[in-house]
Amino acid sequence: MDNDYFSIDAILAENQKIQCKFKQRIPEMGHLGGGSERDILPLSKRQIPIWLAYIIVYSDWADFDIPQPFSNKVRNALRAEPRSVRLSNLVGAGAGWYVLGKTIMDMLGDEQGVEMSEMLITTFKGRLVDVIDQAQHFAVLGSVGGGGGVDSAPQMFREGLDTTERELFVLAQESARRMKKWYEEGSGGAKRVL
Amino acid sequence: MSTDTRQFGDLATQLVMESRRSSQTDALLKYNDSLVRSLLREQRDLERAAEALEAGMNEFQGPPPALLIIQTAISRNKRCLLAYHSHRIDRLRDLYWAVGGALPHILNNQDTRSKLSPHEVDYLRQYNSSVMEFRSEFSHELDITASITNAPKDLHVLVHVVRDCGVIQTELGSIDFQKGQRFMVRRADIEHLIVQGYLEEVS
Numbered sequence: 169m170d171n172d173y174f175s176i177d178a179i180l181a182e183n184q185k186i187q188c189k190f191k192q193r194i195p196e197m198g199h200l201g202g203g204s205e206r207d208i209l210p211l212s213k214r215q216i217p218i219w220l221a222y223i224i225v226y227s228d229w230a231d232f233d234i235p236q237p238f239s240n241k242v243r244n245a246l247r248a249e250p251r252s253v254r255l256s257n258l259v260g261a262g263a264g265w266y267v268l269g270k271t272i273m274d275m276l277g278d279e280q281g282v283e284m285s286e287m288l289i290t291t292f293k294g295r296l297v298d299v300i301d302q303a304q305h306f307a308v309l310g311s312v313g314g315g316g317g318v319d320s321a322p323q324m325f326r327e328g329l330d331t332t333e334r335e336l337f338v339l340a341q342e343s344a345r346r347m348k349k350w351y352e353e354g355s356g357g358a359k360r361v362l
Numbered sequence: 363m364s365t366d367t368r369q370f371g372d373l374a375t376q377l378v379m380e381s382r383r384s385s386q387t388d389a390l391l392k393y394n395d396s397l398v399r400s401l402l403r404e405q406r407d408l409e410r411a412a413e414a415l416e417a418g419m420n421e422f423q424g425p426p427p428a429l430l431i432i433q434t435a436i437s438r439n440k441r442c443l444l445a446y447h448s449h450r451i452d453r454l455r456d457l458y459w460a461v462g463g464a465l466p467h468i469l470n471n472q473d474t475r476s477k478l479s480p481h482e483v484d485y486l487r488q489y490n491s492s493v494m495e496f497r498s499e500f501s502h503e504l505d506i507t508a509s510i511t512n513a514p515k516d517l518h519v520l521v522h523v524v525r526d527c528g529v530i531q532t533e534l535g536s537i538d539f540q541k542g543q544r545f546m547v548r549r550a551d552i553e554h555l556i557v558q559g560y561l562e563e564v565s
Contacts, residue, residue: 173441173444
């Protein structure tokens with residue numbers, strides 16, 4: 169977590185809320201998650217932001233449910249075909265699926281944590297080739313949403329990219345563009361050696 | 363507690379959102395002094411609440427959950443404050459190097475200057491002193507503030523004066539650079555003027 173300390177993305181990812189089911193009474197904290205009572209009562213459920221949920225779960229005052237973006241349904245779909253899932257639809261606007269996943273993973277126990285980690289890595293690897301491949305193909309056309317025809321599979325994939333993948337896409341696109349420019353203009357008109 | 367109607371971390375989130383907006387628009391925003399002060403006030407309130415809980419603690423029971431939650435809120439605010447300032451400082455350093463270390467160029471620009479807090483101005487000044495001191499140790503061999511995006515092909519360069527920059531010392535003596543004129547000069551002498559936009563390289 170240390171190298172993420174100053175990361176704006178990591179900080180905002182921890183604002184995502186998870187469902188906590190309380191096992192004990194928490195006096196004076198009834199206002200958390202928008203409640204109006206003075207205390208939190210046992211068995212009550214609240215939506216708590218992850219940054220606050222850490223201590224609550226770690227101290228065993230509540231259990232939390234793995235949020236929907238990482239549910240079994242999603243997990244199975246990713247296992248079958250990682251490129252088929254629109255990650256951007258699973259999380260709120262501006263949030264990253266991978267960043268959120270890592271944040272939740274940090275809260276899970278060893279066994280579940282390892283499972284989560286493997287899911288994130290396998291998904292990432294399964295999608296990365298297409299992300300970069302499309303980026304280089306569209307280096308010339310120059311827009312994330314353009315090309316490939318309306319509703320085509322490549323277009324759907326591009327629209328479903330999570331924020332981390334989007335950043336990589338833009339970087340790869342820019343890189344391919346500069347490379348092309350260098351070959352064509354070059355320093356002193358160096359010719360491309362085939 | 364004054365934090366009843368507003369949830370813990372709301373102000374902190376607002377501050378960090380400004381950092382995000384700044385990244386997304388690739389622009390330095392105005393230092394949000396009032397929001398920072400509000401956050402610091404919230405910290406004081408939280409501290410007082412924590413101290414009250416601590417005072418009421420019984421040594422056998424351990425800390426009440428409320429105390430740990432309040433401590434978490436305090437840490438969260440601290441992290442957001444640090445991240446906001448750190449993010450701005452990173453941008454300022456990038457800006458500094460983009461103009462080749464020409465600090466007056468940054469500070470004399472009213473638009474930029476108005477966005478900085480007094481502490482940030484101090485930071486830039488001290489940073490500049492450190493860079494200048496470091497640079498002077500080997501300035502005969504290498505000028506670390508020179509541009510690195512285009513490798514110089516020649517010792518000399520033909521330049522066109524875009525804006526008056528007055529009399530500048532070069533290897534040929536003093537030259538009065540007036541708008542519209544052209545000169546063939548040693549790159550090292552006027553590199554910083556190209557970076558700042560006074561001169562334009564004629565290719």
